[in-house]
Amino acid sequence: MLDAVRDCVLAVGVRRTTLTDVARRAGVSRMSVYRRWPDVRALVGDLMTREWLAAAAGARPADDDPRPARERLVEGLTDGARALRAHPLFRKIIDVDPELLLPYMLDRRGASQDALLEQLADTLRVGHADGSVRTDDPVRQSRVVLLIVQSFTLSLRTMTDDSDPLLATEAFEDELRLVLERTLLP
Numbered sequence: 001m002l003d004a005v006r007d008c009v010l011a012v013g014v015r016r017t018t019l020t021d022v023a024r025r026a027g028v029s030r031m032s033v034y035r036r037w038p039d040v041r042a043l044v045g046d047l048m049t050r051e052w053l054a055a056a057a058g059a060r061p062a063d064d065d066p067r068p069a070r071e072r073l074v075e076g077l078t079d080g081a082r083a084l085r086a087h088p089l090f091r092k093i094i095d096v097d098p099e100l101l102l103p104y105m106l107d108r109r110g111a112s113q114d115a116l117l118e119q120l121a122d123t124l125r126v127g128h129a130d131g132s133v134r135t136d137d138p139v140r141q142s143r144v145v146l147l148i149v150q151s152f153t154l155s156l157r158t159m160t161d162d163s164d165p166l167l168a169t170e171a172f173e174d175e176l177r178l179v180l181e182r183t184l185l186p
Contacts, residue, residue: 001026001033002047005040010088013096014044044100045110047089052112055083055090056119069127073120074180077145078173081153094154105154117142127184134186144183152176 004026008017017040023030037043059080061072084090093100104110109117120142127133133141152172161167 001028001036001043002050005043005047006051006089009044009047010092013092014040014100015097017044019043041100048093049110049112049115051087051089052084053115055087056080056112056116059083068130068132069123070132070181070184073123073127073133073145073184074177077149077180078177081149081156081176082173084153085156101154105150113146117146120145124184131186133184141184145180148179148183149176 001022005017005022007025008021012021019033019037019040020030022040022043023033026033033043037046056076059082060076061067065072104113117139121138124133124138124141124145128135128138156169156172159167160169160172162169165171
């Protein structure tokens with residue numbers, strides 16, 4: 001079902017996607033969709049959670065990576081922000097239905113944000129233990145880190161100018177690394 005809604009959203013955006021379209025694409029009845037999701041927004045919410053967590057997981061260094069936790073975390077977050085900005089679903093939502101993201105930036109956290117916060121807090125605890133991350137409350141630290149990364153993910157294109165190497169996307173990714181390093185450094 002999530003693959004079907006993904007295809008629909010990529011084709012026409014969230015606002016123009018209907019549960020009828022999703023059911024048709026998935027080869028099931030509308031009632032089958034309604035049994036699990038009350039509306040398109042709920043279905044898209046589950047899709048975003050799946051896609052954003054998959055993008056984050058794909059950017060995480062391997063668990064057996066011998067580097068200190070801070071290095072792995074900074075690399076994973078920078079790579080994750082880049083992967084999400086390039087993600088076709090994310091780009092479609094930003095381009096066509098950006099208001100869909102507003103509640104997650106202004107009013108409440110979503111399921112993917114909560115899952116990322118939990119993963120961040122766990123990695124920060126590892127960094128506290130190995131001495132590579134400044135000791136502080138891991139819950140607050142994870143929220144600060146996510147705020148930083150969200151800003152670079154959601155708003156980066158408003159600040160870049162790829163005709164100027166100092167303002168190119170890569171330069172801002174270097175700045176993200178630097179901000180994260182300095183935020184987490186003991």
